[in-house]
Amino acid sequence: MRVHKIAAIPADGIGTEVIAAGLEVLEVLSKRDGGFKLDVELLPWSSEYYLKHGHYIPEGGLEKLKTFDAIFFGAVGSQDVPDHVSLWGLRLPIAQGFDQYANVRPARVLPGVKSPLKNGEDIDWVIVRENSEGEYAGHGGRAHRGLPIETATETAIFTRAGVERIHRFAFELARSRPAKHLTLVTKSNAQRFGMVMWDEMFYEVAAEYPDVKTDRELVDAVTTRMVLKPKTLDVVVATNLHADILSDLAAALSGSLGIAPTANLNPERIFPSMFEPIHGSAFDITGKGIANPIATFWTAAMMLEHLGETSAARVLMQAVEHATASGVHTPDLGGEATTAQVTKAVSDYIKASQA
Structure with a gap:
């Protein structure tokens, strides 16, 4: 059994919702695959954490992150903290501190998306x-x-x-x-x-x-x-x-910021790479249960590819494309589906696919 250590940092806004959805799908995928397991640790670093403690990353936090194989990141940004404080307090210290110099952002129109x-x-x-x-x-x-x-x-x-x-x-x-x-x-x-x-x-x-x-x-x-x-x-x-x-x-x-993935890569693998959806905190829809998790699922597929789980990454993208093609769309894509419904559609496809 291949075990990959993942640091999950949901952080702010819809980041908490979509990272939870991403971890749910990854758990379904690892059980279906049977050849790998994700050892996930949730880190509570966020703007709420900053307002309580005076910092985003605690002392020794970056050293702790170095022990992981990859970082699964939600979004940072809060209406209660100036944007330059939150960005330079959390995301940039990781991206720059771990020399994640190659930011990779694929873009294509997924099936069923206009x-x-x-x-x-x-x-x-x-x-x-x-x-x-x-x-x-x-x-x-x-x-x-x-x-x-x-x-x-x-x-x-x-x-x-x-x-x-x-x-x-x-x-x-x-x-x-x-x-x-x-x-x-x-x-x-x-x-x-x-x-x-x-x-x-x-x-x-x-x-x-x-x-x-x-x-x-x-x-x-x-x-x-x-x-x-x-x-x-x-x-x-x-x-x-x-x-x-x-x-x-x-x-x-x-079609939407809600479907766009990102990989922040340290190509030499001296440090862990970080994977995050592109959409940001999206305060206007936070807590409504309608955040599009597709960007996070696509991001998760990029993370799996980086970890060498190419077969699982391929199945995850097939599940994503099946969900979008079947019209299971959140409001940003003109639909009425919830985050949970899209997550279920993707999970159901993974469970039904042949291992």
Whole structure:
């Protein structure tokens, strides 16, 4: 029996609801498979925990996380805590502290899901986001607060090591897909230092991958290409901020933020990787029992693939596609199903499938 240690951090908002649904489905899947078991520990780190204790991650928390094989993360963000406090208090210390530099966000229209695009079936993308530096490096400051000369700086940091490794990761991923096509996205016409270095290093690495087709697009231009010519894109690599924004657009064009998964990978596996749905805390629907768990299930499938449980990951995605194709949709997809009903539909398919 293969045992994988999982740290589950539901955190805030609908994160508590969808992680619970994800763990339920994973338990059904492991019993059906019979070859692996997930040893899950729930960690109560959240904004409520922060308000009570004064911190999100307790002393020794990151050292504790290092002992797990993967992290299953819900969402962080609360109306009671400023967003920059919650993000820098929980998610970013894990992603940056564990050098999870490759943020991977696939996007496609699942069966039975309607895209706002008339040619939405052409969407089959993976957006690779540099996840350790760039615009979210945390360098900058504020001076002369409250005065007319108040100044705030936010400095994007790009290193040769950081840029080269995310490009190489993106090329390897593109090489593994049928289209073998990688699009570089920057804003090097206006940002002439960091973005130009991104361009130059992309083509340095490209010389090692002659079998991968490449092209380059400015970040503003690629948004129109995503809408008007989705079939012309396959794998996209972009900076921390640019890919963060583009992946939300990709999720919306695929039907809903509620179906979009994310993997924060440490490809060298020196540290555990973290898997989280893309949708955030969603305060407007928290507690209503209608949060879409599909993003979490897809995220769980990515986690299983990372752990080497490829057969189980495939069954889980088949179950997800069966549920969406059969019209079991939460309100964000135009349906009336609850979180529990979608979870049951996916679980029932897994139980009925052949081990």
